Amino acid sequence: MPGQNPVPWKADPHTKAKHALYERYLSKWMPIMVKGWGANITYAEGFAGPGVYLDGSPGSPVIALRTLVENPNIRTKVKNGGVRFVFVDLDQRCIDMLPGELAKAAQPVPLDKLSQHGVQIAIENGECEPQLERILTRVKAWDRPILAVLDTWGGAVSFELVKRIAGNPSSEVIITMQPQYFSRFAAVDDITHGDRVFGASGWRAVVQQPSEAKERWLLQRYRQTIQAAGFPFVLDFELVDTRGQSLFLVFGTTHPKGLTKMKEAMWEVDDIAGVGYRDPRDPSQETLAIELEPHTAPLKRLILDHLNILPGHRSPIHELRKFALYNTVFKESQAMSVVRDLVSSGLLMRADGEATDTGLSFQHVVSLPIRQ
Numbered sequence: 539m540p541g542q543n544p545v546p547w548k549a550d551p552h553t554k555a556k557h558a559l560y561e562r563y564l565s566k567w568m569p570i571m572v573k574g575w576g577a578n579i580t581y582a583e584g585f586a587g588p589g590v591y592l593d594g595s596p597g598s599p600v601i602a603l604r605t606l607v608e609n610p611n612i613r614t615k616v617k618n619g620g621v622r623f624v625f626v627d628l629d630q631r632c633i634d635m636l637p638g639e640l641a642k643a644a645q646p647v648p649l650d651k652l653s654q655h656g657v658q659i660a661i662e663n664g665e666c667e668p669q670l671e672r673i674l675t676r677v678k679a680w681d682r683p684i685l686a687v688l689d690t691w692g693g694a695v696s697f698e699l700v701k702r703i704a705g706n707p708s709s710e711v712i713i714t715m716q717p718q719y720f721s722r723f724a725a726v727d728d729i730t731h732g733d734r735v736f737g738a739s740g741w742r743a744v745v746q747q748p749s750e751a752k753e754r755w756l757l758q759r760y761r762q763t764i765q766a767a768g769f770p771f772v773l774d775f776e777l778v779d780t781r782g783q784s785l786f787l788v789f790g791t792t793h794p795k796g797l798t799k800m801k802e803a804m805w806e807v808d809d810i811a812g813v814g815y816r817d818p819r820d821p822s823q824e825t826l827a828i829e830l831e832p833h834t835a836p837l838k839r840l841i842l843d844h845l846n847i848l849p850g851h852r853s854p855i856h857e858l859r860k861f862a863l864y865n866t867v868f869k870e871s872q873a874m875s876v877v878r879d880l881v882s883s884g885l886l887m888r889a890d891g892e893a894t895d896t897g898l899s900f901q902h903v904v905s906l907p908i909r910q
């Protein structure tokens with residue numbers, strides 16, 4: 539609520555990890571899109587914040603602008619295009635601070651002269667919905683790529699907004715929310731808002747779930763919601779700190795390359811003390827340290843669970859690699875070593891009858907052992 543909290547506020551460990559991830563992803567997205575679309579692209583935030591935290595660390599709008607202005611390889615290619623940055627926040631105090639923070643990032647070019655270099659910035663006070671869509675229309679952002687960062691403190695955004703972004707060419711969405719907010723949905727105290735977020739009333743079946751399963755059930759339902767909105771590729775996971783507090787992050791893209799890049803970004807982030815990732819689908823809900831080669835016990839469980847629901851409980855390994863990429867927080871490249879371990883330990887069988895993992899390739903088929 540505007541006015542109740544101080545501005546700026548303290549960055550918690552999740553925020554630091556989230557920013558490191560944004561920075562890694564934007565440093566990939568920005569050059570690809572600037573080069574691929576003649577710099578005719580938009581970065582938009584519906585919940586922008588003030589651009590700075592109490593310790594002076596930058597907020598997401600500043601991180602985004604820096605990935606363009608601090609990269610000479612792409613900055614110089616923008617002039618004839620027009621990279622748009624759109625920032626909306628409901629709290630006027632954030633809107634008052636943000637230009638000053640962006641101006642520091644734009645130095646030595648004054649903020650109001652950035653447009654002469656092909657960078658258009660719009661900063662406005664208002665509710666993300668409907669304000670964000672209106673500004674995107676005004677600045678002619680539709681019909682060309684938009685990366686929309688919708689960093690809500692709680693309640694997500696409407697299905698309709700996500701759907702509109704998904705229908706726009708080469709566009710992507712990053713939505714963050716607190717899983718506790720889903721518990722509020724679970725308590726069914728805000729049915730109309732829940733219907734808007736999920737786009738229909740099917741989510742209300744949460745009342746039939748056992749109480750310990752409600753939150754995870756809703757997180758998974760939300761993933762399906764983002765897919766139903768038009769994003770075939772979704773990466774969703776929780777950032778969890780040592781106190782067990784978590785932030786749920788959902789990334790939707792229409793292109794598998796976007797998913798691959800976001801996953802690379804996810805595991806390139808430097809370790810942030812006390813924060814790890816959790817896959818909402820992992821039955822054991824294990825928190826993974828952020829490291830280049832993540833610990834794979836949850837991937838083993840996810841592959842075994844996945845095989846359990848496949849016809850004949852079997853799959854070629856190349857399909858399990860795709861499963862890891864599209865349906866888990868793990869990298870495609872990690873599936874093979876997990877399958878090898880599962881074969882060696884007898885938890886998976888090779889269809890060719892070999893008992894060891896020697897000579898195993900992506901083409902081989904593996905299955906769950908036949909239960910006697």
Ligand SMILES: C[S@@+](CC[C@H](N)C(=O)[O-])C[C@H]1O[C@@H](n2cnc3c(N)ncnc32)[C@H](O)[C@@H]1O
Nearest residue numbers: 584585586587597598627628629664665666689
């Ligand atoms: C999580 S903070 C944003 C943090 C920022 N994206 C960052 O990472 O630096 C959420 C922001 O949303 C704003 N906000 C809350 N409700 C809003 C609404 N309905 N529409 C637009 N902004 C809203 C708050 O004022 C707050 O600045």
